[in-house]
Amino acid sequence: MLGEMDIKEKFTARLEKFIALAAVRLSDDVMSRLAEMQGREDTPLQKAIYDSYFENLKMAIDLKRPCCQDTGMLQFYIKAGTAFPYLDITAEVLTEATRRATASVPLRPNAVNYFDEKNTGDNTAERSPWIDWEIVPNSSDMEITLYFSGAGCSLPGQAKVFKPSDGIEAIIPFVFDAVCGPGINACPPLLVGIGLGHNIENAAVLSKKACIRLLGTKHPHPKGAELERRITDGLNNLGMGAQGLRGNQAVMGVHIESSARHTATIACAVNVSCYTLRRGIIRFKKDLSYEMPTYSGAAL
Numbered sequence: 001m002l003g004e005m006d007i008k009e010k011f012t013a014r015l016e017k018f019i020a021l022a023a024v025r026l027s028d029d030v031m032s033r034l035a036e037m038q039g040r041e042d043t044p045l046q047k048a049i050y051d052s053y054f055e056n057l058k059m060a061i062d063l064k065r066p067c068c069q070d071t072g073m074l075q076f077y078i079k080a081g082t083a084f085p086y087l088d089i090t091a092e093v094l095t096e097a098t099r100r101a102t103a104s105v106p107l108r109p110n111a112v113n114y115f116d117e118k119n120t121g122d123n124t125a126e127r128s129p130w131i132d133w134e135i136v137p138n139s140s141d142m143e144i145t146l147y148f149s150g151a152g153c154s155l156p157g158q159a160k161v162f163k164p165s166d167g168i169e170a171i172i173p174f175v176f177d178a179v180c181g182p183g184i185n186a187c188p189p190l191l192v193g194i195g196l197g198h199n200i201e202n203a204a205v206l207s208k209k210a211c212i213r214l215l216g217t218k219h220p221h222p223k224g225a226e227l228e229r230r231i232t233d234g235l236n237n238l239g240m241g242a243q244g245l246r247g248n249q250a251v252m253g254v255h256i257e258s259s260a261r262h263t264a265t266i267a268c269a270v271n272v273s274c275y276t277l278r279r280g281i282i283r284f285k286k287d288l289s290y291e292m293p294t295y296s297g298a299a300l
């Protein structure tokens with residue numbers, strides 16, 4: 001029987017290794033999508049860019065190094081069963097695992113406290129790592145989605161509240177402006193996350209949840225799924241490809257997450273992820289056994 005300290009250590013060590021895995025290796029769905037996209041490009045320049053992407057990704061695994069130098073700010077999106085036995089220590093464990101992984105992987109220290117203007121050196125700082133909680137009733141499991149939020153893909157983020165008279169179509173040029181302007185700097189092909197809500201902050205949170213959704217999934221409402229498809233097709237008809245250069249596909253996909261809107265508002269936020277979409281999922285049982293649905297064949 002493990003004591004309290006042993007459990008905390010086991011949980012921390014697993015998460016440290018999981019952070020290392022997610023920094024080095026892209027999830028299976030992202031790798032498959034990038035391979036499909038390379039097959040649809042038809043110029044030597046685009047083929048060469050994808051070749052360099054894949055070479056970089058392979059070398060990251062071979063050398064056990066992060067696949068991009070900007071390992072970003074760590075964000076954990078948690079679906080916590082109410083009966084998961086380690087809820088009390090989860091935030092502490094995630095923070096310690098972040099601190100250890102920053103040294104052991106290593107990750108680039110990016111966290112700067114606003115009013116000290118000092119880099120803490122270990123990626124733990126005010127509300128960092130960022131932890132978002134969803135409670136799951138009648139469950140003893142915990143699912144943790146880790147996202148590395150780099151600067152290149154955070155800078156294009158935009159949010160705006162439209163009037164209902166503007167109509168839902170008003171979000172389309174807004175999204176295109178975000179992708180075609182600052183989005184080009186975020187190492188396309190991008191995954192575009194759109195949050196639709198009743199005010200600016202719930203739209204912003206939903207836009208990131210759209211970015212961590214698995215590729216190949218659709219908005220549950222047929223009209224939401226249709227809007228995802230239309231915006232994807234439009235962005236992929238711009239003549240922009242990998243690295244923002246001439247090509248056939250600017251985006252890996254467009255995901256929309258939504259909540260109800262106020263009768264008098266249409267709030268929209270846009271977030272993007274770059275080609276190194278570092279999003280990984282780990283699921284724990286109450287005995288801390290785990291599965292990692294986004295990394296076939298991997299073990300910690």
Ligand code: SF4
Binds near residue numbers: 070150185
């Ligand atoms: S946009 Fe992505 S791939 Fe490009 S430098 Fe930033 S984190 Fe790395």
